[in-house]
Amino acid sequence: DAEITQSPRHKITETGRQVTLACHQTWNHNNMFWYRQDLGHGLRLIHYSYGVQDTNKGEVSDGYSVSRSNTEDLPLTLESAASSQTSVYFCASSEYSGNAGELFFGEGSRLTVL
Amino acid sequence: GQNIDQPTEMTATEGAIVQINCTYQTSGFNGLFWYQQHAGEAPTFLSYNVLDGLEEKGRFSSFLSRSKGYSYLLLKELQMKDSASYLCAVRDDKIIFGKGTRLHILP
Numbered sequence: 001d002a003e004i005t006q007s008p009r010h011k012i013t014e015t016g017r018q019v020t021l022a023c024h025q026t027w028n029h030n031n032m033f034w035y036r037q038d039l040g041h042g043l044r045l046i047h048y049s050y051g052v053q054d055t056n057k058g059e060v061s062d063g064y065s066v067s068r069s070n071t072e073d074l075p076l077t078l079e080s081a082a083s084s085q086t087s088v089y090f091c092a093s094s095e096y097s098g099n100a101g102e103l104f105f106g107e108g109s110r111l112t113v114l
Numbered sequence: 115g116q117n118i119d120q121p122t123e124m125t126a127t128e129g130a131i132v133q134i135n136c137t138y139q140t141s142g143f144n145g146l147f148w149y150q151q152h153a154g155e156a157p158t159f160l161s162y163n164v165l166d167g168l169e170e171k172g173r174f175s176s177f178l179s180r181s182k183g184y185s186y187l188l189l190k191e192l193q194m195k196d197s198a199s200y201l202c203a204v205r206d207d208k209i210i211f212g213k214g215t216r217l218h219i220l221p
Contacts, residue, residue: 033209042213043157043201058208090156094209102147103209105156 002027006091006106014114019078021109023091031094031101032074034058034066036087037108043090049074081113116140118212120202125218126192134187134200134215142206148176148187149201151214157201160187194219 004025013019025032034046035058045058047066055066063085065077078085088110092103117139126132138146145164149157163169163178163185175188187200197219202212 035211040213043203043211045208045210048208056208059210101145101205101209102159102162103149103157103203105158107156 004091004093004104004106006089006109008109009107010110012112012114013081015081015083017081019081019111021076021078021089021091021111023074023076023106024072025091025093025104025106026072027093027095027104028071029093029095029104030071032068033092033094033103034064034074034076035090035092036060036085037090038087046076046089047074078111081111083113085111086113087111116204116206116210118202118204118210120200120212120215122213123216123218125220126189127220128192128194130192131188131190132192132217134189134202134217136185136187136202136212138183138185138202138204138212140204140206140210143180144205144207146176146178146185147201147203147205147209148174148185149203149211151199151201153198160200189217192219194221 007022030051033048035043049068091106094101120136148160151157161176168177173190199214201214
């Protein structure tokens with residue numbers, strides 16, 4: 001079965017370190033998204049991609065970067081982790097078909113920055 | 115700008131009906147989604163509306179009025195397992211979420 005997986009599921013790091021969260025999907029979807037979810041803020045869009053070599057900034061992109069070198073993967077990098085980036089991160093993918101691009105979510109990655 | 119509003123919390127009784135409202139103001143519109151999210155889990159798709167009117171799917175229905183920037187999710191015959199957060203999301207060229215409504219079901 002097609003799926004979308006995130007790794008690591010849990011990560012503790014220190015302020016200033018570089019962190020990369022991996023996202024891999026086997027749906028062959030062109031569209032991939034990274035969201036963060038915090039209490040009181042809901043899901044906020046960080047970056048998104050509509051295909052290989054395409055990346056776009058979302059609502060809260062400062063301090064984050066992504067790259068899309070193939071269809072399956074959209075890694076999210078925190079260049080210099082800050083305590084404000086402690087959050088649960090969700091990767092999602094979609095395709096414009098069927099339910100007009102419903103999002104399929106990974107299980108989430110919980111990041112703690114100390 | 116983009117703004118999606120929904121109530122923060124609601125409480126209802128098992129077996130009853132509850133309506134969760136969502137209002138939106140976005141620069142573009144290509145459809146509205148409702149997602150369900152249980153605590154500690156990823157969101158899962160419930161419904162999608164792009165045209166005005168009511169879409170029914172079992173115990174869940176979703177309504178859209180594009181002219182009013184308004185949608186609601188109607189849950190019938192509530193069950194304890196419906197205790198979750200319900201997320202309203204709008205697609206323009208990307209999908210933006212509201213803050214979610216936490217629904218508590220009382221026995």
